[in-house]
Amino acid sequence: MENVFDYEDIQLIPAKCVVNSRSECDTSVTLGAHTFKLPVVPANMQTIIDEKIALFLAEKGYFYVMHRFEPEKRHAFIRDMHEKGLIASISVGVKEEEYGFIEELAADNLKPEYITIDIAHGHSNAVIGMIQHIKNHLPETFVIAGNVGTPEAVRELEHAGADATKVGIGPGKVCITKIKTGFGTGGWQLAALRWCAKAATKPIIADGGIRTHGDVAKSIRFGATMVMIGSLFAGHEESPGETKEVDGKLVKEYFGSASEFQKGEKKNVEGKKVYVDHKGSLKDTLVEMEQDLQSAISYAGGSKLDVIRTVDYVVVKNSIFNGDRVY
Ligand SMILES: NC(=O)C1=CN([C@@H]2O[C@H](COP(=O)(O)OP(=O)(O)OC[C@H]3O[C@@H](n4cnc5c(N)ncnc54)[C@H](OP(=O)(O)O)[C@@H]3O)[C@@H](O)[C@H]2O)C=CC1
Ligand SMILES: Nc1nc2c(ncn2[C@@H]2O[C@H](COP(=O)(O)O)[C@@H](O)[C@H]2O)c(=O)[nH]1
Numbered sequence: 001m002e003n004v005f006d007y008e009d010i011q012l013i014p015a016k017c018v019v020n021s022r023s024e025c026d027t028s029v030t031l032g033a034h035t036f037k038l039p040v041v042p043a044n045m046q047t048i049i050d051e052k053i054a055l056f057l058a059e060k061g062y063f064y065v066m067h068r069f070e071p072e073k074r075h076a077f078i079r080d081m082h083e084k085g086l087i088a089s090i091s092v093g094v095k096e097e098e099y100g101f102i103e104e105l106a107a108d109n110l111k112p113e114y115i116t117i118d119i120a121h122g123h124s125n126a127v128i129g130m131i132q133h134i135k136n137h138l139p140e141t142f143v144i145a146g147n148v149g150t151p152e153a154v155r156e157l158e159h160a161g162a163d164a165t166k167v168g169i170g171p172g173k174v175c176i177t178k179i180k181t182g183f184g185t186g187g188w189q190l191a192a193l194r195w196c197a198k199a200a201t202k203p204i205i206a207d208g209g210i211r212t213h214g215d216v217a218k219s220i221r222f223g224a225t226m227v228m229i230g231s232l233f234a235g236h237e238e239s240p241g242e243t244k245e246v247d248g249k250l251v252k253e254y255f256g257s258a259s260e261f262q263k264g265e266k267k268n269v270e271g272k273k274v275y276v277d278h279k280g281s282l283k284d285t286l287v288e289m290e291q292d293l294q295s296a297i298s299y300a301g302g303s304k305l306d307v308i309r310t311v312d313y314v315v316v317k318n319s320i321f322n323g324d325r326v327y
Contacts, residue, residue, distance in 0.1 A: 004188035005315050007215040013312040015301030025297035026304050027290050031203060031226055032114065032142035032163060034087060036063040038290055039305060040216055041205070043172075043230035044068070044091045044118055046262060047241035047254050051077060053282065056238070058086040062286065063226065065116045065144075066090050069262065071101070078110045089114035092134075094126040099133055106137035116144040116166070120177065120258060120270060123153035128160040135161040147207055149185040149192050151199030164203040166228065167196045171209030173231035174256035177270040185209075190222055197223020213289050217296035220308045230254065235276035236285065243278065250278035 019025060029039040037060065042048045044065040049057075051073070057064035058081060066077060068091035078088040090112050092098045105111065115138070117130050127145055134143050145157045146166025154165045170177040170184025178186035185192035189209040197204050203225035210216065210229045219227045233239070234254035241253040255261045256271015263269065279285065293305075300307040 003315075004191040005317075006188055006190050007209060007211065007218055009315055009317050010190060010218055010313050011316050012217060012221055012296075012299070012308070013314060014299045015311060017298050018301060019298050019303050022291065022294040022298050024303050025294035027293045027297065029225060029305055031063060034063075034113065037061040038063075038286070038293065039220060039224070039226045040289060041065055041226055041228050042233040043207070043228050044116060045230055045255075045257050047239060047252075048230055048233050050240045051080075053238055053240075054089075055081070055084070055086070056282075058089075059084075060286075064089055065114065065228075067257075068092055068118055069257070071097075074101070075104070075108070075110065078105070078112050082110075087114065088112040089116070091116045091118040092130065093117075094119055094124075094130045098130065102130075102134055102137050111138055112141055114142045114144065117146065117162075118257075120147065121169070122146040122148045122166070123150065123156065127157065131157065131160040131162050144205060146205070148196070151196055154196045154200050154204070158200065158202050162202070164205055164225070165196070165200065166205040166207045167193050167224075168207035168209065168228075171207075172256065172271075173208075173211075173234075174254060174259065174272050174274055175208065175270065176256070176272055177258075180270055190218060193219060193224060194222040213292035214296065216289065216293055217300075217308050218313075220305060221311060221313060223309075231276065233282065233285070235279045236282040237278075237280060238282045244275070246275065251275035252278055 041063045044067040046069045054064045054066050081088040142163045144164045145162035149169040157165050170186040171189035178184045193206045205226045206219040206224035207228040216227050235252040243252045254276050255273035259271035260266050260269045261273045300311045
């Protein structure tokens with residue numbers, strides 16, 4: 001791979017504005033059979049989403065993916081969402097019991113609209129087997145498979161039947177995969193996204209490493225249909241997890257799904273726990289994200305999200321912050 005770069009190394013180049021107000025710009029995106037308000041989805045992690053947040057997001061027209069760390073609740077969750085006329089979007093792993101779970105859903109005629117296969121190293125026979133199993137038993141369900149970081153992986157998972165692939169091995173804020181194993185897309189996630197997107201024939205979800213709202217637009221430019229974000233959604237009033245006061249300031253926990261804290265044991269740990277500043281309401285962050293993306297669309301010279309996909313860009317190598325803090 002030549003010329004790798006990451007989010008902070010890139011600036012998109014403005015084109016002539018065609019709207020009179022940013023409010024005219026439409027940030028909606030279609031994934032599978034549904035259209036959502038934003039091309040952004042909170043990470044399927046236990047300190048980022050719970051049933052209450054999932055319900056809020058679904059009711060307001062945002063995409064969501066429920067985590068898989070309380071597997072016994074998934075049946076009731078799907079049923080509850082469907083009773084409310086909302087989409088059900090859940091996560092699964094690849095262990096033996098997950099095969100049985102998919103069969104039970106089919107037997108009970110409980111068909112989630114979206115299933116995300118949530119595995120660290122998604123380019124594997126285990127994930128290919130699970131894609132095929134879901135497609136056999138729940139053929140109408142939209143399957144998102146990941147995580148991967150190469151074009152070969154994208155092609156293989158698409159070929160196995162995945163409807164979308166999730167790209168990002170190790171760029172996450174609470175990830176230590178890159179440090180503990182030496183592998184991943186950490187530090188060049190945006191270039192890896194471009195590399196994978198060139199091979200993809202179906203949507204890609206860019207996962208991890210988003211640190212500013214502008215990074216959402218950059219992900220779209222480099223081939224993402226949707227962006228999964230953990231850290232920017234951590235620490236809200238509504239976020240699950242412990243809140244505490246440190247030096248008179250409120251902070252909230254954010255831990256990795258492969259952290260010792262999540263696993264309850266020190267085995268194959270590839271994640272850590274951090275405390276992030278308390279950020280106020282999730283609703284306000286979503287509104288700000290939408291406004292920032294509307295503004296990005298206007299700078300791209302159009303009124304729809306797709307216009308961002310073709311804007312010019314320059315590589316500015318680590319200089320866009322100019323020594324400033326983000327906020
Ligand atoms: N996006 C990312 O960069 C990363 C994300 N994560 C997150 O952490 C969580 C836990 O992930 P994961 O450990 O995959 O899930 P699980 O702990 O559920 O493991 C799933 C299965 O895959 C096997 N497995 C896991 N990693 C490997 C590997 N490198 N090689 C061969 N087999 C493997 C496990 O066996 P065994 O444990 O015996 O090896 C287990 O049977 C997920 O939510 C995932 O998204 C974790 C790391 C990186
Ligand atoms: N290597 C690890 N990656 C993890 C772990 N838990 C979650 N994740 C990934 O991070 C993103 C969120 O990244 P962020 O930069 O937006 O905070 C998430 O969607 C997972 O793909 C982990 O324990 N280890």
